[in-house]
Amino acid sequence: MALTLQSLFNSTADLYRLKLLAGRKGMHHPVSWMYYTEDTSTIDFIRGGELAVTTGMNIGRTKPGAADGYDFTVGYLTRLVTRLHELDAAGLIINTGKYIGEIPAEIKQLCDTLRFPLFSMPWEIHIVDIMQDYGNRIVGERQKRKTTAELFYNALFNPQKFDAAELADTSFDKAVSYGIVLLELSEELFRKSDDELSRYIDYSFNARFDFPQSLFCWFVHDHKIVYVFHDNPEKPGAAIGRAAGEDRYFRFMKTAVSGTCSSPGGLLHEYEHAVLALRFCRDGEQLSYYGRLGVFKLLSEVRDRAVLEQYYEDVLGKLAVLGAEKRADYLKTLQLYIDNGGRVAAAATENSTHRNTVNYRIRKVKEILGADMNSAETRYSVRTALYIRELLDRTK
Numbered sequence: 001m002a003l004t005l006q007s008l009f010n011s012t013a014d015l016y017r018l019k020l021l022a023g024r025k026g027m028h029h030p031v032s033w034m035y036y037t038e039d040t041s042t043i044d045f046i047r048g049g050e051l052a053v054t055t056g057m058n059i060g061r062t063k064p065g066a067a068d069g070y071d072f073t074v075g076y077l078t079r080l081v082t083r084l085h086e087l088d089a090a091g092l093i094i095n096t097g098k099y100i101g102e103i104p105a106e107i108k109q110l111c112d113t114l115r116f117p118l119f120s121m122p123w124e125i126h127i128v129d130i131m132q133d134y135g136n137r138i139v140g141e142r143q144k145r146k147t148t149a150e151l152f153y154n155a156l157f158n159p160q161k162f163d164a165a166e167l168a169d170t171s172f173d174k175a176v177s178y179g180i181v182l183l184e185l186s187e188e189l190f191r192k193s194d195d196e197l198s199r200y201i202d203y204s205f206n207a208r209f210d211f212p213q214s215l216f217c218w219f220v221h222d223h224k225i226v227y228v229f230h231d232n233p234e235k236p237g238a239a240i241g242r243a244a245g246e247d248r249y250f251r252f253m254k255t256a257v258s259g260t261c262s263s264p265g266g267l268l269h270e271y272e273h274a275v276l277a278l279r280f281c282r283d284g285e286q287l288s289y290y291g292r293l294g295v296f297k298l299l300s301e302v303r304d305r306a307v308l309e310q311y312y313e314d315v316l317g318k319l320a321v322l323g324a325e326k327r328a329d330y331l332k333t334l335q336l337y338i339d340n341g342g343r344v345a346a347a348a349t350e351n352s353t354h355r356n357t358v359n360y361r362i363r364k365v366k367e368i369l370g371a372d373m374n375s376a377e378t379r380y381s382v383r384t385a386l387y388i389r390e391l392l393d394r395t396k
Contacts, residue, residue, distance in 0.1 A: 002030030002202050003141040004213050005051065005091050005117050008134060016130050018093070021103055022111035022118040029090040029117070030213055031138060032203040034131040040079045048088035049203025051134065053127055054080065056100040073100060077107045085116045088204040092116070093130070097123030148172070149219040152228045155264040156271055157221070164264060171214040172230045177260045178267055179233030181240055182274045183225040184253040190223060201225060205250070208243040211236050224278075228267065233257050234289065241287035254281045257289045276300050279394045295384075299391050308388045315385035318368050331386065333361045338383050342373070 006027040009018060020027075032049030038058045046052075059076045077094075084092060092111075094100055103120060111118040121130070148170045154162040167173055189197060201218065215236060216229045229236055237257030244250035256278035258270035273290040280296065281288040290297065302308055319327050333351055337358065340346035344362075348355040362373060371378050 002032070002049075002145060002206070002213050003138055004028055004030050008051075008137065009119075012130075012133070016125050017122050019120045020117065021120055022108040023091065023114065023116040024112075026091065026115035026117045028209070028212065029207045030203050031090045031134070032199065033138060034134050035089070036127060036131065037080075040076070040083060043080070043083045043087065046084075046087050046089055047199055047203075049090050049199070049207065051090045051093065052080075052084055053093045053095060053121075053131065055095045055098065055127075057098075059099060071104065074104045074106050077104070078110060081107065081110055081114070081116060081118070085114045088207065090117070090203075090207070091119065093119045093121050095123060095125070095127055096120045144170070145217065148217045152217055152264070152267070153219050153221070153226075156226075156268050159265070159268070162264065167264075170217075172217075175230035177230065177232060177262060178264060178270065179229045179231065179237075179260045180258040180267065180270045180274045181227040181229065181233050181237040182256045182258075182271075182278055183227070183240060183244060183250065184255075184278070185220065185223050185225060186249050186253055189249040200249075205243065205247060208246070209236070209239050211239060226271065232260050234291070237289070238287065245286060253286070254278055255287045256281065257287070257291075259290050273297075276395070295387050296391055299388060300395075305392065308392060312385045312388045312392070315381050316369070316389070319365065321368065330361050330365060331389070333358055334365055334382065335386050337362055337373075338379050338386075342379075 004027065008031060009020065009027065012018065013020075030049055031051050032047070033051075035046055035050035035052045037043060037052055037054055038056070043052075056073065056076065059072050077100075081092060094103060096103070103118070108118065110116075147166075151162065151166055151170075167175075189200065192200070197220070206213065206218070215231055216227050218225055218227045220226070227233075227236075227240065234257055237255060241255040244253055244255055256274045256276075258274035258277070261267060261270050270290075276296070277288040277290040277293060280293055293300075299308065316331070319330060322330055333347065333353075336347040336350050337344070340350070344355050344358050348358045351358065365371075366373055371382070373379065373382075
C-alpha cells in the first residue's frame with residue numbers, strides 16, 4: 001500500500017508541471033524517497049524505490065578524446081537510466097530548460113523498454129519544493145501504511161485490540177471481502193535488519209506486482225510475509241507467485257492463497273487456510289490454493305487430531321506389522337489401486353511396477369486387514385483413511 005508514482009503524478013502533475021514522457025507501464029512502482037543526483041558514480045548509494053531528480057548540469061559536451069558526433073546528453077542519460085533501473089529506483093525526473101532541453105528520443109525509447117517512468121519538469125519549478133513535498137507525502141503514507149498493517153496484525157492475532165472503526169481512513173474502508181496470501185521468507189532475507197527487510201519487500205519485491213498497491217497491506221509473521229487483501233486473493237496470489245519465481249530471494253519459496261471472508265473477524269480462519277495450502281504445496285510446485293484442496297478442506301475442520309488418528313488406526317492401523325518402509329510402499333500401491341477403480345494394470349503403470357507386484361501387495365493388504373476390497377464401502381473407508389494420513393503428516 002506504499003505511495004506509488006501514479007498516485008503522486010495524479011495529485012501533483014499540474015502543481016509541478018510534470019509531464020510523463022516514457023515508461024508508463026512502470027507507474028505502479030512504489031516510491032520510498034527522493035534522490036537528487038548529478039553524478040552517475042554515486043548512484044549505488046540508493047536502496048530501491050527512490051524517485052531520482054537531475055538537471056544534467058555535469059554533462060560534458062566537449063570532452064577531449066570523444067568521437068566526433070558523440071551526444072553527451074544521450075550517453076549520460078543512458079548510463080543514468082540504466083543504473084537507476086538496475087537498482088530498483090522508481091523513476092526519473094529531469095529538470096529541463098537549462099542544461100537539458102529536449103529529451104532525446106533514444107532515452108524515451110529506453111525508458112519504455114525498461115518500463116522505467118521518465119518525467120520532465122520545467123526549470124522554473126524548484127527541485128527543493130518537489131523534494132520537500134514528496135518527502136512529506138511519503139512519510140505520511142508510510143505511517144498510515146504501518147498503522148494499517150498493525151490493525152490487521154491485531155485482527156488476526158490480537159483480536160481484543162482490533163477496532164474495525166479504525167479502517168475508515170484506509171483503502172480497506174467499506175471492503176466486503178478479504179483474503180490472505182502467504183509467502184515464505186528465505187533465511188538469507190530474514191537475516192537482514194528489520195529496516196532492510198521492509199525496504200526490500202516494499203520497494204523492490206512488491207514493486208513488481210501488476211495490481212494496485214492499494215489492494216493490500218502486509219506484515220511479517222512466523223517467517224512468512226502475510227498479505228491481506230480487500231478482494232478475492234486468487235489473481236493477486238498468482239501474481240505474487242510469479243514475482244517470487246523471478247526474485248533472487250524468493251525464487252524457491254512457496255506461496256499459498258486462502259479463500260475469502262466477509263469481515264476482518266474471519267481473517268484468522270483464512271490465515272489458517274493459507275497455512276494449510278502452504279503445507280500442501282506439492283514437490284516441484286511453488287503455488288498452492290486453499291480452494292483447490294478438495295477433501296482436505298473438510299478434514300482440516302476436524303480440530304481434534306485424536307479423532308482423525310483414531311479413524312486411521314481403526315481402518316489401516318493393522319498394517320503397522322509391515323514396518324515403516326514397506327508399509328509406505330503398500331499404502332501408495334493401495335491408494336493407486338483405489339484411485340484407479342481397482343484396475344491393476346493402471347495402478348502398476350502409475351506406480352512404475354509390475355502388475356504382479358500390485359496383485360501381491362493388494363492380496364497381502366486384504367489378508368492383514370481382513371477386508372473385502374471389492375466392497376465400495378470398504379474402499380471409501382480406506383481412501384478416507386489415506387486422506388487423513390496425508391493431512392496428519394503434512395500438518396505435524
